[in-house]
Amino acid sequence: MAVADQAQRLRDLVRGDLPGAEERPAPGPVLAPPPDDRPSAAPAQPSARVARASTDSPAPERSPRRAHVIAVASGKGGVGKTSVAVNLAVVLAGLGRRVALVDVDMGLANADVLCGVKAPFNLTHLLASPRRKLREIAVNGPGGFKLIPGANGIGEMADLPAALVDRLIAQLSLLESQCDFVILDAAAGINSAVLAFAGTADTVLVVTTPEPTAMTDAYGLVKSVLRRSPLSNLYILVNQVEREIQGKEVHQRLALVARRFLQREVGFAGSIPFDRCVGAAVRRRVPFCLDAPGSRASLAMQQLGAALVRRTQAASADSGRASRRGFFARLGEWLKRPASSDR
Ligand SMILES: Nc1ncnc2c1ncn2[C@@H]1O[C@H](COP(=O)(O)OP(=O)(O)OP(=O)(O)O)[C@@H](O)[C@H]1O
Ligand SMILES: [Mg+2]
Known part of the structure; x- marks a missing residue:
């Protein structure tokens, strides 16, 4: 496609005036599945507090199944990936799940700072x-989750020598049998490590804000991931919305463009309101779901966590996933592909 066509498409995307945009049905609830491959889920009921959620929730499975791996990624930086990743870890742990958060932002790892841990x-x-x-x-x-603190300034994971990739994968893959969820806090953008995580994770949360630049970059990420890994489970998570409808509108626009130009479906993971409690919690170095559990942002995170638990429970009934190789094995293979191959 000509560069001019692509530029026009992106302008249309952020203006939201692609023909037919208004004809699409409103996206469903949090983590609404792409319409072509999954049954629809009931809307999540937010629990009042993380602490209460742990007693209300059914006893988690303790099967030998592999962890469900969630990559948290974004096109534009600073949209809230680490905030989402850390607080999702808190919420899932509060629901009684065994959770590990791996900070795989090799350039600017800072999940430990948001967690207030040394x-x-x-x-x-x-x-x-x-x-x-x-x-x-x-x-x-x-x-109550395990944090694997990230490396700073070691460059791209995909550029590591094969022996180092093997060592890293051998250690990280221990998490797969010990956890129900492994959350990856990725770097912003579309470097080859991000494409590897997004291309091999079980679920990818593409975080954006309603800002045109963030949406354009989110589409760039979606396009890059789907071109290389057409079967990726991508979900748009819209952070810092002023009204809930804004999140649905952002997803609608991105999903429409993905459908038209990539012939792929992109799900909706929900939206998180702009909330002053987030910045205040960052300054206190406490996850906002613990610092302000009754806040609107915390309730939205609890809704997302509950939806993810429901989705993975549904998936555990699917024998197909159980027979798949583990995430870290897939990731290791991807990272060791020659740079010339289409990662
Ligand atoms: N829902 C929200 N409401 C208000 N402020 C928010 C919200 N989400 C994130 N922020 C603010 O945005 C800032 C950036 O968030 P965060 O560090 O999570 O982004 P990031 O995508 O991980 O950034 P990077 O690309 O640099 O890794 C934080 O300082 C936080 O205060
Ligand atoms: Mg970050």
Whole structure:
């Protein structure tokens, strides 16, 4: 497609005036599945507090199944990936799930800062020494999840030598049998590591805000992921909305363009309101779901967590997933592909 056509498409995307945009039905509830492949789920009922949610929820399965891996990604930086990843970890742990959050933003890892924890070691140490073990670098995150602190400034994971990739994957894959959920906090943009995470994770949350630049970049990410990994489970999560309808409108526009130009469906994970409690919690270095559990942003996160639990319970009945190879095995293979191949 000509560059001019692409530019026009992006302008149409952010204006929302592509022909037929208004004809689409409103997207469904949080984590509404793409219409072609999954039954619809009932809307999530937000629980009042994370703490209460843990007692209200059914006992989690303790099966030997592999963890469900959720990659949190975005096109534009600063849209709220780390906030979402950390608070989703808190919510899922509050629902009684075994959760690990891996900070895979190799350029600007900062999940430990948002969690208010001091981590003596991180992924850099795991990479630096063959004797270093995952359990030595994992720290207890607030709310009961395990945090694997990220490396800073070691460059792209996809550029690591094969031996280091093997070492990293061998250690990280331990999480798969020990957890119900593994959440990956990825870097912004479309570097090859992000495409690897998004292309191999079980669920990808593409975080955007209603800002035109964030939406345009979110579409760029969606396009790059789907071109390389057409079967990816992509969901748009709209952060910092002023009204709930805004989130639905953003998803509608992105989903419409993906449908028209990529012939793929992109689900809706819901929206999170702009809420002053988020910034205040960041300054206090406490996840906002613990700092202000009754806030609108926290309720939205609880809704997302509950929807993810429902979806994965439904998926556990699907024997197809159980027979698939684990996420980290798929990731390792991807990362070791020659750079010339279409990652
Ligand atoms: N729902 C929200 N309401 C208000 N402020 C928010 C909300 N979500 C995120 N923020 C603010 O946006 C800032 C950036 O958030 P965060 O660090 O999570 O973004 P990010 O996408 O991880 O950034 P990066 O691309 O640099 O990794 C935070 O300081 C936080 O205060
Ligand atoms: Mg971040």
